[in-house]
Amino acid sequence: MRRVVSLLALFCGVVVAVCAQIPHPQNAGAQNQAPAGSSAGAPAGAEAVPTPTLPPVPHETLISGVWREGKAVFSDVELLDIFTPYARGYKPEQPIKFNHRIHVEKNHMECQYCHSSVSKSSVASIPSTELCMGCHKLVRTDRPDIKILKDHFDKQKPVEWEPVNNLPEHAHFNHERHVKGGVGCQSCHGLVQKMDVVEKVSSLKMGFCVSCHRDRGVTIDCAACHY
Numbered sequence: 306m307r308r309v310v311s312l313l314a315l316f317c318g319v320v321v322a323v324c325a326q327i328p329h330p331q332n333a334g335a336q337n338q339a340p341a342g343s344s345a346g347a348p349a350g351a352e353a354v355p356t357p358t359l360p361p362v363p364h365e366t367l368i369s370g371v372w373r374e375g376k377a378v379f380s381d382v383e384l385l386d387i388f389t390p391y392a393r394g395y396k397p398e399q400p401i402k403f404n405h406r407i408h409v410e411k412n413h414m415e416c417q418y419c420h421s422s423v424s425k426s427s428v429a430s431i432p433s434t435e436l437c438m439g440c441h442k443l444v445r446t447d448r449p450d451i452k453i454l455k456d457h458f459d460k461q462k463p464v465e466w467e468p469v470n471n472l473p474e475h476a477h478f479n480h481e482r483h484v485k486g487g488v489g490c491q492s493c494h495g496l497v498q499k500m501d502v503v504e505k506v507s508s509l510k511m512g513f514c515v516s517c518h519r520d521r522g523v524t525i526d527c528a529a530c531h532y
């Protein structure tokens with residue numbers, strides 16, 4: 306079912322993508338004009354000079370990309386996501402009440418101690434029960450959640466953590482590239498170190514990805530993310 310919906314969405318998106326290649330009448334020729342009202346603070350008689358907030362993007366890039374000002378259009382509509390795991394603010398209950406604030410902020414553990422493949426592979430990985438038990442053989446062994454953890458460990462059964470951040474199948478993301486490129490976890494996941502329960506902070510929509518890529522001069526070639 307999800308596959309059908311995602312294919313349907315892809316199809317609609319392509320239609321919109323193609324339409325978006327046609328210059329919008331309001332954009333055509335209006336690129337160098339300051340928006341109305343922006344010259345309010347300028348000295349009288351001086352010509353209104355638009356203050357660019359983004360580095361200039363070559364025109365060819367703008368028209369070959371779907372998203373003109375680095376802001377996505379159709380695929381960024383989040384309304385349809387509200388009741389799905391793609392919604393911002395999605396915060397599923399986990400089988401064990403693992404708490405990032407306690408481990409990271411209070412006990413100063415590094416993200417990569419647990420998410421150890423994040424700088425070596427496309428996925429960040431969730432730690433095994435062995436890693437948890439390295440401490441919890443001794444720490445807080447009387448607590449109900451640690452008993453559940455120990456039970457999984459004894460039976461060699463992985464904990465079925467509920468995924469929080471998800472991309473549809475047609476889009477590919479790679480952690481290693483971002484970590485090596487110096488993009489911090491927080492740019493996409495927010496202040497995880499302060500979260501009692503992890504929640505999805507960014508939309509992870511195409512416009513979110515592409516606008517940062519534009520700002521930093523990284524590729525916005527469709528095939529980089531869709532293959």
Ligand code: HEC
Nearest residue numbers: 403408409414415416419466468469470490494497498503
């Ligand atoms: C002690 C181990 C540990 C440390 C340290 C840790 N995490 Fe986690 N992390 C987990 C576990 C276990 C889960 C899965 C359960 C959950 O979602 O709370 C998780 C889940 C996540 C998720 C959600 C995964 C998903 O399904 O989308 C993100 C994002 C995340 N961690 C980021 C971070 C960041 C950023 C840091 C450092 C600031 C960090 N983690 C430090 C163990 C850890």
Ligand code: HEC
Nearest residue numbers: 401402403407411412432436437439440444445448450451
């Ligand atoms: C480096 C040691 C260490 C590792 C590794 C570790 N923890 Fe912890 N954990 C602690 C400490 C210390 C506390 C108690 C923190 C406090 O209360 O200040 C704690 C507390 C907890 C609690 C809260 C228990 C309670 O009810 O008070 C849970 C649940 C928990 N950890 C689960 C996990 C899971 C799941 C993992 C593996 C993903 C993990 N921990 C990995 C050290 C660790």
Ligand code: HEC
Nearest residue numbers: 416420423428429430431470471472478483488489490493
């Ligand atoms: C540029 C944005 C971005 C950055 C930076 C980023 N992530 Fe992610 N993260 C994502 C996306 C997108 C997903 C969902 C991937 C998917 O569904 O294919 C994800 C998924 C995850 C997951 C769950 C699935 C998995 O890959 O195992 C964890 C855990 C996670 N991230 C941790 C981290 C940690 C830790 C860091 C920093 C070292 C980090 N992320 C940096 C965007 C990012």
Ligand code: HEC
Nearest residue numbers: 477478482486488492509513514517518521523524529530
């Ligand atoms: C906060 C900024 C930022 C965000 C948000 C971001 N990226 Fe990136 N991305 C980068 C940077 C910087 C690089 C280049 C890293 C390097 O130097 O290799 C990169 C590289 C990539 C690459 C490799 C490109 C290549 O040259 O082959 C892919 C694929 C990619 N990102 C996908 C995504 C996807 C998918 C998302 C959204 C879920 C996303 N990115 C969100 C900053 C970002």
Ligand code: HEC
Nearest residue numbers: 314315318319322370371380476510511514525526527530
């Ligand atoms: C930096 C990564 C990145 C690049 C480059 C990129 N996309 Fe995407 N695209 C995504 C992500 C992530 C999604 C999933 C967003 C979502 O959940 O709706 C997506 C979704 C889509 C969709 C589905 C829209 C929807 O509503 O579901 C279409 C169609 C699409 N992209 C076409 C393109 C085309 C055409 C290009 C080249 C001009 C392109 N993409 C370039 C990351 C990218």
